[in-house]
């Protein structure tokens with residue numbers, strides 16, 4: 001199924017409050033990833049929160065440019081500032097953006113090698129359904145942005161959520177499982193030399209972590 005073409009961005013209301021100057025993507029219908037970060041390949045983190053993963057990943061892989069999209073202005077500002085303080089701003093940035101609105105603006109297609117969602121969608125109540133990130137419009141954008149063979153990696157401590165994501169991806173002809181075993185979508189470990197804050201907390205609390213990985217089909 002082809003991804004929808006990018007729709008013109010809605011004008012944003014000016015932000016207020018202590019994080020009004022949180023970094024946002026440049027204006028415009030299309031934003032080139034290469035204008036945001038350097039690197040020989042790009043990775044995206046949706047919802048980096050307090051940002052441990054993006055920092056550790058940028059340190060572990062100096063060849064990669066990582067872009068985080070974090071809807072909470074406070075954490076986008078703080079984490080982007082921490083990346084700059086560590087001299088990583090040339091390869092890792094976090095922008096205060098809703099991934100649902102920002103992903104369609106990123107370009108070019110087929111330029112991202114990994115998309116990460118660490119512990120997304122913790123809400124259960126029906127009234128929170130509209131807040132879910134990992135739904136078809138976002139998946140369409142992930143499919144558009146990934147290189148053929150590129151990975152979508154999702155981890156969560158909610159087993160039903162992992163099952164839901166796996167079922168969604170298994171039903172999608174653009175993706176195939178890329179787990180530890182052939183035909184499996186599950187990974188026992190996180191292979192990316194970096195951990196998210198929620199991941200560290202789950203490990204400390206002894207909670208099981210469900211890791212799901214799919215790759216974009218090459219043909």
Ligand SMILES: C[S@@+](CC[C@H](N)C(=O)[O-])C[C@H]1O[C@@H](n2cnc3c(N)ncnc32)[C@H](O)[C@@H]1O
Nearest residue numbers: 047048049069070071098099118119196197198
């Ligand atoms: C449960 S927290 C997990 C944070 C981090 N990934 C971790 O593992 O520690 C989910 C994060 O996703 C962010 N988020 C939720 N919906 C989002 C959206 N539509 N666009 C960008 N970020 C979003 C939240 O603000 C929050 O930081």
